[in-house]
Amino acid sequence: MDESIDVDDCLRRWKEGSQAAAEELIQHLFPVISKIVRTHLPRRDDEKDLVQEILMKTFAKLHQFKGDAPITHWVSRLALTTCLDRLRAQKIRPEIRQADLTPEESDVFDAAWLTGSSPDAGAAIAARDLVDKILSSLSPEDRSLILMVDLEGRSLQEIADTMGWSISKVKMRLFRVRPHLRQMIKRLENENEQN
Amino acid sequence: MNKTDNDTWQKLLALSAPTFAGETTPPYGFVTSTLAGLRAQQSQVEACERIGWRALLASLAALAVAATLTVTLDTRDSASDFEPGVRSLVQMQNISVS
Numbered sequence: 306m307d308e309s310i311d312v313d314d315c316l317r318r319w320k321e322g323s324q325a326a327a328e329e330l331i332q333h334l335f336p337v338i339s340k341i342v343r344t345h346l347p348r349r350d351d352e353k354d355l356v357q358e359i360l361m362k363t364f365a366k367l368h369q370f371k372g373d374a375p376i377t378h379w380v381s382r383l384a385l386t387t388c389l390d391r392l393r394a395q396k397i398r399p400e401i402r403q404a405d406l407t408p409e410e411s412d413v414f415d416a417a418w419l420t421g422s423s424p425d426a427g428a429a430i431a432a433r434d435l436v437d438k439i440l441s442s443l444s445p446e447d448r449s450l451i452l453m454v455d456l457e458g459r460s461l462q463e464i465a466d467t468m469g470w471s472i473s474k475v476k477m478r479l480f481r482v483r484p485h486l487r488q489m490i491k492r493l494e495n496e497n498e499q500n
Numbered sequence: 501m502n503k504t505d506n507d508t509w510q511k512l513l514a515l516s517a518p519t520f521a522g523e524t525t526p527p528y529g530f531v532t533s534t535l536a537g538l539r540a541q542q543s544q545v546e547a548c549e550r551i552g553w554r555a556l557l558a559s560l561a562a563l564a565v566a567a568t569l570t571v572t573l574d575t576r577d578s579a580s581d582f583e584p585g586v587r588s589l590v591q592m593q594n595i596s597v598s
Contacts, residue, residue, distance in 0.1 A: 327535060337522075340522030343519075343523075357534050361538065428515055429516055435516075452520075490509055
């Protein structure tokens with residue numbers, strides 16, 4: 306990310322109609338949005354289009370940005386909301402079973418379950434597909450919550466700020482979603498043992 | 501989560517971690533197409549604003565015409581001795597009014 310950018314100056318120039326300022330803002334915000342889209346949406350979703358959609362929304366709502374917090378925080382929240390809306394629109398919440406796994410996903414589950422080592426170079430993609438499958442049975446908010454805690458290691462306060470929730474709501478959602486996730490992993494492990 | 505479940509889940513996340521990393525620079529052509537989209541979006545907003553202003557002005561003009569007509573007719577009617585309904589009756593029956 307280009308940290309040297311003067312956001313206030315960019316915004317002022319953009320409001321005056323400067324295309325160069327818009328380009329600088331796009332370059333500045335792209336990595337932030339790309340990271341959020343890649344984390345919070347399943348791998349196969351068209352992330353380039355979504356990143357563009359989020360950028361368009363950002364520019365359309367830029368007049369609402371007060372400058373109290375860094376622009377990246379404001380954009381992060383907008384990006385996350387858009388991702389959650391996209392996930393809600395998909396409305397697919399399958400219960401995953403061992404039989405639903407591809408051979409690669411099955412191998413990667415064995416590897417994670419037994420050793421934690423990577424069986425081959427494509428394991429990261431297979432593991433990601435498996436993670437997406439497991440998370441797809443959760444609600445969009447719970448999916449993002451689990452990823453923010455388990456993958457990104459974010460604090461409860463950070464999550465509360467990003468989601469617009471209270472800290473107690475974050476704790477309550479985590480408390481509810483953990484057993485569900487545990488149950489799914491347990492079932493996969495049991496089915497794996499039987500095979 | 502108990503240790504085993506947590507271990508499996510954490511290992512899966514660790515294995516898939518590289519796929520979660522975002523891109524640092526936009527792909528080729530991305531900025532250009534986004535800027536073009538922005539320009540299109542902006543001109544659409546401006547067109548909508550223009551249409552909105554025109555519609556507002558047209559509504560105000562229609563309202564002004566209606567108000568003027570009402571006031572004119574009301575002034576004309578108030579010059580007569582009869583209420584509008586009574587005047588119609590007088591005209592229908594062709595009653596001579598002195």
